[in-house]
Amino acid sequence: MDLKELLSQFKNDLKNISSLENLEAVRLSYAGKKGALAKMLKDIANLSAEEKKTLGKKINEAKQEIQEKIAEAQGGLAGKKSALPMDKFLKTLPGKKPVTGHLHIISQAISEIVEIFKPLGFTRARYPEIDWEYFAFEALNIPSTHPARDEWETFFIDAPVDKKFGRQVITPHTSNGQVREMLKGNLPIRMLNISRCGRRQEDASHLQTFFQFEGLAIDKGVSITHLKGTLEYFVKNFFGPKRKIRLRPYDFRFTEPSFEVDINCDLCGGAGCKFCKGGWVELGGAGMVHPNVLKAGGIDPNVYTGFAFGWGIERVYMMKGGIKIDDIRHLVNNDLRFLEQF
Amino acid sequence: MNILIPHNWLKDYIKTSASAQDISRFLSLHAFSVEKTTEVPRLASLSRDENDYIFEIEITPNRGDALSVLGIARELRAILPMQGIAADWVAKANDKQSSVQEKYDLKVEIKDKSLVPRFSAVILEDIQIKDSPDFMKQRLEAVGTRALNNVIDITNYLMFDKGQPMHAFDYDKILGAKMLVRESKKGEKLITLDGMERTLPEGVIVIEDGESRLIDLCGIMGAKNSEVDENTKRVLLFVQVYDPVKIRRSSMALGHRTEAALRFEKGIDFDGVVPALWEAVALMEKYADAKVVSKLIDILNVKYEPKKVAVDYGKINRVAGVEINKETVDKILQDLGFVFDGGSVIVPSWRYDDIDLAEDLAEEVVRLYGYDKLPDKLLAGEIPQQVADPVFKLEDSARSYLKHQGFFECYTNSATNQNLAGENAIEIANPLTEDFAFLKTSLLPQLLAVLEKNQGYSDKVKIFELASVYLAKKGDLPEQPMRLGLAVRGAGYPEFKGEIEGLLEELGVSIDFDIKEFGDTILAAELDFKKISHSPRRTKTYAPISSFNSIKEDLTFIMPENRDIRYHEISEAIMSADKRIKKLQFKDIYQNFLTLSIEYLDAAKQISSEQTQEIRKKIFEQLEKKLGVKLKV
Numbered sequence: 018m019d020l021k022e023l024l025s026q027f028k029n030d031l032k033n034i035s036s037l038e039n040l041e042a043v044r045l046s047y048a049g050k051k052g053a054l055a056k057m058l059k060d061i062a063n064l065s066a067e068e069k070k071t072l073g074k075k076i077n078e079a080k081q082e083i084q085e086k087i088a089e090a091q092g093g094l095a096g097k098k099s100a101l102p103m104d105k106f107l108k109t110l111p112g113k114k115p116v117t118g119h120l121h122i123i124s125q126a127i128s129e130i131v132e133i134f135k136p137l138g139f140t141r142a143r144y145p146e147i148d149w150e151y152f153a154f155e156a157l158n159i160p161s162t163h164p165a166r167d168e169w170e171t172f173f174i175d176a177p178v179d180k181k182f183g184r185q186v187i188t189p190h191t192s193n194g195q196v197r198e199m200l201k202g203n204l205p206i207r208m209l210n211i212s213r214c215g216r217r218q219e220d221a222s223h224l225q226t227f228f229q230f231e232g233l234a235i236d237k238g239v240s241i242t243h244l245k246g247t248l249e250y251f252v253k254n255f256f257g258p259k260r261k262i263r264l265r266p267y268d269f270r271f272t273e274p275s276f277e278v279d280i281n282c283d284l285c286g287g288a289g290c291k292f293c294k295g296g297w298v299e300l301g302g303a304g305m306v307h308p309n310v311l312k313a314g315g316i317d318p319n320v321y322t323g324f325a326f327g328w329g330i331e332r333v334y335m336m337k338g339g340i341k342i343d344d345i346r347h348l349v350n351n352d353l354r355f356l357e358q359f
Numbered sequence: 360m361n362i363l364i365p366h367n368w369l370k371d372y373i374k375t376s377a378s379a380q381d382i383s384r385f386l387s388l389h390a391f392s393v394e395k396t397t398e399v400p401r402l403a404s405l406s407r408d409e410n411d412y413i414f415e416i417e418i419t420p421n422r423g424d425a426l427s428v429l430g431i432a433r434e435l436r437a438i439l440p441m442q443g444i445a446a447d448w449v450a451k452a453n454d455k456q457s458s459v460q461e462k463y464d465l466k467v468e469i470k471d472k473s474l475v476p477r478f479s480a481v482i483l484e485d486i487q488i489k490d491s492p493d494f495m496k497q498r499l500e501a502v503g504t505r506a507l508n509n510v511i512d513i514t515n516y517l518m519f520d521k522g523q524p525m526h527a528f529d530y531d532k533i534l535g536a537k538m539l540v541r542e543s544k545k546g547e548k549l550i551t552l553d554g555m556e557r558t559l560p561e562g563v564i565v566i567e568d569g570e571s572r573l574i575d576l577c578g579i580m581g582a583k584n585s586e587v588d589e590n591t592k593r594v595l596l597f598v599q600v601y602d603p604v605k606i607r608r609s610s611m612a613l614g615h616r617t618e619a620a621l622r623f624e625k626g627i628d629f630d631g632v633v634p635a636l637w638e639a640v641a642l643m644e645k646y647a648d649a650k651v652v653s654k655l656i657d658i659l660n661v662k663y664e665p666k667k668v669a670v671d672y673g674k675i676n677r678v679a680g681v682e683i684n685k686e687t688v689d690k691i692l693q694d695l696g697f698v699f700d701g702g703s704v705i706v707p708s709w710r711y712d713d714i715d716l717a718e719d720l721a722e723e724v725v726r727l728y729g730y731d732k733l734p735d736k737l738l739a740g741e742i743p744q745q746v747a748d749p750v751f752k753l754e755d756s757a758r759s760y761l762k763h764q765g766f767f768e769c770y771t772n773s774a775t776n777q778n779l780a781g782e783n784a785i786e787i788a789n790p791l792t793e794d795f796a797f798l799k800t801s802l803l804p805q806l807l808a809v810l811e812k813n814q815g816y817s818d819k820v821k822i823f824e825l826a827s828v829y830l831a832k833k834g835d836l837p838e839q840p841m842r843l844g845l846a847v848r849g850a851g852y853p854e855f856k857g858e859i860e861g862l863l864e865e866l867g868v869s870i871d872f873d874i875k876e877f878g879d880t881i882l883a884a885e886l887d888f889k890k891i892s893h894s895p896r897r898t899k900t901y902a903p904i905s906s907f908n909s910i911k912e913d914l915t916f917i918m919p920e921n922r923d924i925r926y927h928e929i930s931e932a933i934m935s936a937d938k939r940i941k942k943l944q945f946k947d948i949y950q951n952f953l954t955l956s957i958e959y960l961d962a963a964k965q966i967s968s969e970q971t972q973e974i975r976k977k978i979f980e981q982l983e984k985k986l987g988v989k990l991k992v
Contacts, residue, residue, distance in 0.1 A: 118821065120758055121768040128755065137737065140745035146773060147785075147798070147829060147837050162604040164420065167611065172774075174798075175786040177834070185836060187773070187787070203744035213773060213827070217791045225795050226773045236740045240680025241725065246735035264730040266390055266722070268419035274678070274722035276730065277392065294394065295384070305678055308718055322677060351769040351809040353816045 020079050023053055027083055037094050044087045054080050122359045123228060123348060126334035127211055130230050133254045137247060139209040139232060144194035146213045147174060150183030156196040156313040157271035165189065172215050172225075187215030191231035191327050192271060195306070198233060199314025204321065205236035211330070221344045228330035235306065235316065235323030241274070244303060244324035252280055252300075256337060259283075263297065272304020272325060283338050298336070301328035360420070360621055361394060363502040364431050366412040368520070372432035375446040377439050379412035385442055389726050390434045391425060392417045399501070413501055423625030424709035427522030433709075437694035441727050456637055462652040463530065465595065466569075470541040472660035474564050475577075477600040478540070479632050482530055482653035483643055484593045486510060492646055504618075509647045510587050510594055513639055515618075523598060523627060523635035524619035528574065530593035532585040535569015540577070549573040550583040551615075563609040564601060578606040578623040579615055594649065598636040600627045629663050630708035666706040670699075671717040678721040680736070683728050691727045692720065750841070750892040753866055754825055757843060757888075760865045764858050766821040766845070771805040773827070779804040785831050798829035798837070802844030803875070803883050810848050810881060819849035821858075825888065841888035848881050855882045867896040909941055909960035910971050915991040916982065918951040924986055932985050933957070936977040939966065952991055 027047050034040050047053050054076055061072045131141055154166055165171065174185035194210035210231040219225050234243065245264065252260050260280055267277040278300045282293035289296045303326035308318035335342050342348075347355050366379050377385070383393040395415040418425050425431060432450075439446035463482045469475055490496070491512040499506050502519050506512050514525045530536070543559040550556050557576065559565070564577035574585040578601040587594060600623075607624035610616055633655070643649035670692070676682050689699065696707035697720075706714045714720065725733075758768060772795060774780070774787055780797035781804060790796035799805060802824050809822055823845045830838040847855050852874065859872055868891050874884050918924065926945070933943050933955070942958040957978075959971045982988040 115763075116765040118762045118764065118766040119768065120762050121770050123770055124758055124768055131751075138743050140743065140747050141751050142745070142748070143751075145836060145839055146827060147839060149836065164607065167608075172790070173788040174837075175788040176831075179834075205741050205743050206745070207738065207743040208745065215773065217789065219791060224772075225791060234738055236738065238677070238740065239738065240678060241730065242680035242733050242736040243738050245730070245733060246737045249735045250737065263388070265387060265392060266419075266726040266730075268421040273716070273718040274725060294392070295387075305718075308716060349770055349772055351771065351812070351822075353767055353813045353820065353822075356767045356769070 020057070020075055023047070023057075024079055024082070027086070031086060031090055034090060034094070037091065040087065040090055040094060044083075048080055048083045048087070054083070119356050119359055121348075121356065122334065122340075123330060125359065126330050127228070127230075129255065130251075130330070130333075131209065131211070133251055134209045134232065137207070137250065139207045139234075142194060142198060142208050142210045143212050144188075144191070144197050144210055146188060146215070147185055148188045148193045149179060150186055151181070152193040152196055153186050153188045153190070155183070156310065157192055158307050158309040158313075159270045163270060170217060172217055187226075188212070189216050190214055191229040192325070194231060195233055195271070195310060195325060196314045199235070199311070199316055202315065204316070206233055206323070208233045219346070221346065222332075224331065224345055224349060226349070227332075229327050230330055230333075231325065231327040233306070233323065233325045235311070235321050237321060239305075239322045239324055241305060241324070244276075244305070244326070247324070248278055248303065248326065255333070256280065256283070259286075262300065264303070267302060267304075269302055269304055271307050271310050272302075273307045275302065275304035277301075278303050278326070280336075300333070300336070301326065360426065360625075361415055361417050362426055364414045364416055364428055365399075365498060365501045366414065368428045368498055368501075369432050369435070370449075371520075372429060372448065372450040373436055373439075373446045374449045375435070375439055375444060377435075377442075377444045377446070379414075381439075381442075381444065382435065383412075383414060385438050386414070386416065386431070386434065388731065389438045389441075389729065391419065391422070391431075411501075420625060421713050423622065424522065424628060424713070426622050426625065427518075427520060429521050430709070433696065437691060437696075437727055440694060441691065441729070452634065456655075459651050459654055461654050463593070464536065464653055465533070465656060466535075466537040467656065467658065468537075468539045469658070469660065470539070474542065474602055474605065475540055475599055475658075476602070476661045477629060477632050478656070478658040478660070479598045479636055480656045481596050481636060481640060481651055482593060483596060483640065483647075483649040484530075484652045485648055485650050486592055486594050486643070487648045488587070488589050488591055489647070491516075495646075508587070508589070510591070510643065513642045513646065514596075516642070517635055517639050518618060518622065521631060521635045521638065522622060523631055524578070524622050525599075525635065525639060526575065526581050526597040526619075527587050528581070528585045528595040528597060529587050529591045530595045531591075533568050533574060533595060534572065537569035538574075539567040541565060541567065543573075547573060549576060551576055551580040552583055552586055553580065554583065557613060557615070560609075560612050562605065563613070564605055576609075576613075577601060579610050579613065579620045580617055593652070594643070596636065596639055596643070598632050598639070599623075600629060600632060626712045628709040629711065633657060663708075663711075665708075666711060666714070667700060667703045668706060668714060668720055669703045669717060670720060674717045675721045675724050678718065679725045679728070679733060681733055683724060687728065688724050691724050695723055695727070697723075750888070753892050754841070754888070756866055757862060757891075758825065760862050761823050761845075761858075764821070764861070766823045766858075769806065769809050769822050769824045770826070771799075771802070771809070771824060773829070774798050775805055779808065783831055785829050785837055800828050800830060801885060802826060802828060802842050803846065803885050806844050806846040807877060807881065807883065810846055817849075819847075821845075821847045821850060843886040843888050843891070844883070845885075846881065846883040850882065852876075852882060855884075859884055859886075863891075866891060867899075868894045869897075870894055905960060905962055907961065907965045909958050910966055910968065911956060911958045912971070913946060913954055913956050914975070914978075915952050915954045916988050917991050918953055919987040920951060922987055924988070928986055929953075929955075929982065929988065932981045933978050936981045937974040939970070939974055940978075953988075 030043050057076050061069055171189050172187040176185045178184050191210045191212050198208050213226055214229050215226045248262050252262050263279050264276040267275045269275040279297035280300045281287040282296050282298050284290055284292050287296035306323035306325050311318040331345055383396045387393045393414050393416050397413045399411050399413055436446050488508050491506055491509045495512055495516050496506040504515055510527050514527050518524045543563040543565045545561040547559045565573050566575040568574045574582045603624045603626050606620055610620040672685055692704055697704035774795045776794050777797050781800035784797040784800050787796050825843050827839045828842050832838055870890055872884050872886055874882055930943055939959050939961050941960040944956040946956045947954040959966050979990055
């Protein structure tokens with residue numbers, strides 16, 4: 018058989034191949050160690066050097082062609098290997114996933130919140146959880162006669178009283194960071210303080226320790242319009258583009274004016290239902306920084322104004338659609354069957 | 360504090376075309392949140408055809424002046440016109456003082472003037488105790504108070520109507536016609552009108568009569584021994600202003616939060632006392648046939664001076680962020696009861712405690728103008744100076760790494776019980792529960808408790824927490840360093856150790872850590888995150904990639920059984936044997952057979968197997984000489 022014939026026979030064989038196993042058999046019969054080409058090479062051993070050279074070259078070229086064609090066919094057959102039913106079944110089994118753990122829902126919420134405020138220029142900060150009464154109250158324009166100062170709201174630490182700063186408390190809000198941030202003396206300020214707080218209260222919607230995130234912006238010319246815009250931006254990014262806010266008058270000692278911020282109810286879309294008040298749900302407090310607080314932070318209230326808001330991380334996250342946690346205490350129970358859901 | 364206001368009752372004060380729904384909505388947006396609007400059948404004696412509504416309104420703590428029908432009506436008088444709805448004031452001030460016949464008197468002694476800033480009273484006789492008129496009974500019922508008799512009902516009615524709590528004593532039961540106002544001594548007792556015997560703490564405002572009997576738990580509830588009953592003929596009508604802080608603390612300490620106490624503790628309109636008293640007298644004359652038989656007793660223990668605040672139009676606009684014209688500002692302030700005096704306003708007496716600064720006036724103006732009318736803007740201006748602390752990024756990296764190694768993140772409480780908190784733990788002075796009484800000094804005890812609790816979850820459990828611990832510091836706030844606590848059950852020592860090493864590598868730092876073993880299955884470690892964030896981080900620099908190939912091989916050594924050896928001694932011995940040893944890795948250990956992977960590379964030329972043989976020989980020499988470690992043949 019000459020080379021030409023061999024090649025055309027090979028091409029014919031190739032057409033009828035339906036599996037990689039068959040292909041391998043074909044490859045061996047032509048290009049294998051004991052295949053047709055090897056035999057041909059052996060046959061030309063007795064020819065003259067000149068002839069050996071030309072024929073040998075042709076045989077090698079043919080071998081190369083065959084190998085290329087085989088490789089090509091291999092590519093085409095790659096998917097057809099598992100013709101067997103068991104092979105097919107194996108591919109329907111679930112993959113072997115690497116074992117991964119779970120971040121706590123509070124960490125996830127914090128990341129989300131930080132990412133939303135970052136493009137607005139708010140820098141994350143953290144202030145002491147155990148702080149002086151001064152920073153938690155006095156500096157915030159909350160005099161010692163205010164109800165929030167009574168023992169049944171705030172945890173006090175069993176430690177000596179400081180002449181200047183008073184008792185040590187578990188700060189009941191992140192606002193203790195306001196004056197501490199101002200005293201650093203860097204203006205303007207855009208701070209996002211995320212810290213742990215504590216209050217003497219525990220039930221399905223209150224934890225003795227909880228996290229708050231506190232926004233504080235101080236600059237020349239900051240007005241209620243900026244507070245509204247910032248919160249609207251947050252709400253749309255955090256809860257969804259269809260959500261919007263409204264401000265209602267409220268009273269906090271450390272802001273003037275003070276607001277309660279409402280978000281439109283996602284269950285009724287704002288029409289009013291039994292889960293909301295006339296289409297609105299309370300989100301949290303906010304306000305324009307009280308001039309006495311600016312003064313306590315060494316800032317001239319006639320030059321600078323600012324806004325602040327401080328909301329519970331857990332509370333805000335649980336208001337997101339779809340999370341449906343009925344009891345906030347799950348968050349610190351650390352039952353892995355709970356944690357694995359997030 | 361929430362109050363109930365019947366729509367109908369508001370009509371005593373203002374005439375308006377605003378519907379109940381309008382009132383509810385506009386009050387919420389411009390003053391107080393109307394939590395609920397309930398439709399109720401009309402009160403037969405009052406309205407003609409339509410049903411009535413009762414508003415449940417949340418009054419903020421600074422607005423004691425609004426805890427009444429009058430207070431809400433005053434707000435509406437200012438709010439509704441801003442919405443284009445007329446609201447005409449139809450109430451007439453009761454300035455008629457009854458003709459006074461001075462037959463009786465009361466001796467008053469006040470121990471400490473600050474207890475009672477204003478003490479007013481008048482004596483009435485010929486009282487006919489009977490049922491109140493229907494309208495009064497129905498209105499009291501609508502706001503959740505049971506009607507008793509005409510005299511008591513009138514005092515309650517005026518509390519809801521004007522926000523001024525008042526009390527009626529049976530004058531003949533005030534022995535010696537004498538009152539001594541003082542603070543209680545600890546342990547004193549009295550029986551209040553509800554029949555409860557109450558043991559008083561120190562410092563509660565009380566009244567003692569001429570026979571040293573306690574006859575009033577001031578501002579909270581009257582005493583049984585001086586109550587008005589069906590035989591009462593003479594009444595002492597008693598209208599006061601008390602120290603609000605004292606009332607709140609006493610009422611909280613006694614666990615007795617009455618409607619009166621809730622109003623007294625939020626402050627009383629100083630100028631409203633006497634008009635309210637005469638209003639009550641008028642009602643008693645009309646519905647109880649009473650006659651005034653004493654002069655008006657009105658003791659002013661503080662000097663009340665009208666307060667003036669400058670109106671700063673520029674500031675109002677700066678706070679609002681839009682321009683609100685002078686005309687609008689003036690109208691809003693006037694409608695709220697402020698009286699212009701040059702460039703300032705005189706604060707209405709009922710807002711005395713609440714309004715001090717230009718900012719306070721700005722709030723009044725902007726809330727009535729409407730927060731919803733202000734545009735939404737983002738901050739502009741200078742670039743803020745703050746730079747984020749890199750620790751937050753490191754914390755995020757640590758969390759993310761551990762999550763992907765199969766760890767569950769936990770959050771435990773900052774405080775726990777004494778056992779779990781650790782030694783020298785800081786104590787909370789007023790804990791709510793024993794399980795939250797001491798601040799933790801280590802993360803591990805609570806994490807081990809979490810492992811214990813989740814026994815049934817899986818054979819292998821890995822958890823971590825990134826949180827502060829609290830370490831007492833003399834004369835200062837506690838140190839509150841961030842720690843990273845890790846705890847595993849069912850994972851091997853090398854696995855756990857490797858995960859921590861991997862974490863530190865991921866964070867680019869190298870610090871020492873200890874692994875603690877608890878029983879056979881639990882391992883834990885606590886890393887100081889501050890140390891991590893403060894230690895020098897490996898900077899990533901490029902080292903040229905060699906164009907020569909390295910040679911890798913595994914070698915197994917026999918560890919001598921009776922010699923105390925540390926792994927780093929072995930690795931140092933090997934690495935110092937020749938500088939062409941590029942990398943050394945621990946591969947396996949079986950019994951005392953230690954297998955290591957070694958990589959050889961010559962940066963200058965291709966390394967040959969002859970050369971590696973030569974290096975290997977040096978390794979064997981080093982190991983054997985220094986540590987007695989031999990190659991396994």
